[in-house]
């Protein structure tokens with residue numbers, strides 16, 4: 001299993017877990033069960049992925065006690081309101097077949113809609129009532145975080161953002177660190193594009209360490225102090241992606257990987273204004 005990080009509101013969150021996009025219900029069910037069997041303890045889903053039912057079945061099928069698992073989901077813009085966020089929470093619990101969530105995230109800030117502060121107040125209320133162990137955001141820029149913190153006084157435990165060697169998000173990471181917000185990387189190995197895993201520096205380090213390129217990249221996230229949720233449906237890859245806690249990269253090796261950065265604008269979420 002992966003080591004954990006202690007979040008601001010006290011929960012222990014595994015540093016590495018399973019991402020489940022894109023997976024349909026049946027792929028999610030099989031993959032979640034297989035991943036937990038391999039030692040994964042964190043599973044990340046979302047309303048948007050359309051697979052919460054399958055994820056829930058996989059969690060159950062694993063036979064691992066609920067309290068040993070860390071389950072994250074996210075809700076969409078239609079639930080951006082104080083009461084609406086509580087409805088989104090209940091809706092996800094129903095689909096997942098759970099009686100509590102560890103972490104609930106606002107999936108996107110949708111700044112044009114301008115209701116994310118109300119959504120955040122809804123999450124803060126759920127946290128206060130003990131329905132959640134942690135609260136967070138996804139795809140929030142420092143300006144959005146600044147507002148939720150200023151207007152509610154509640155600091156997110158986690159901000160989940162697209163982050164990989166080609167999109168290193170240095171200024172976001174610095175902002176998160178200053179506020180004790182854990183950065184959780186989505187698409188940590190660069191998603192379906194192969195440019196990160198095929199990069200010469202990554203391939204060379206893989207040879208040097210006797211590891212796969214994906215393991216080098218996931219270890220880079222760990223060296224930077226991040227949390228992450230690589231996605232795979234392949235049992236061999238699931239196993240190798242979790243197996244990154246018995247070697248390390250030097251500061252120079254970390255810097256060589258970080259040099260692949262193409263800037264925040266290279267991210268798929270660089271423009272969140274209209275969505």
Ligand code: A2P
Nearest residue numbers: 187188189190191192214230231232233234237
């Ligand atoms: P697959 O599910 O067929 O394994 P990310 O988590 O960065 O979004 O990346 C997910 C993509 O990378 C998926 O296309 C996944 O495909 C692939 N992938 C996941 N783990 C590995 C690995 N260890 N080696 C190569 N490709 C991987």
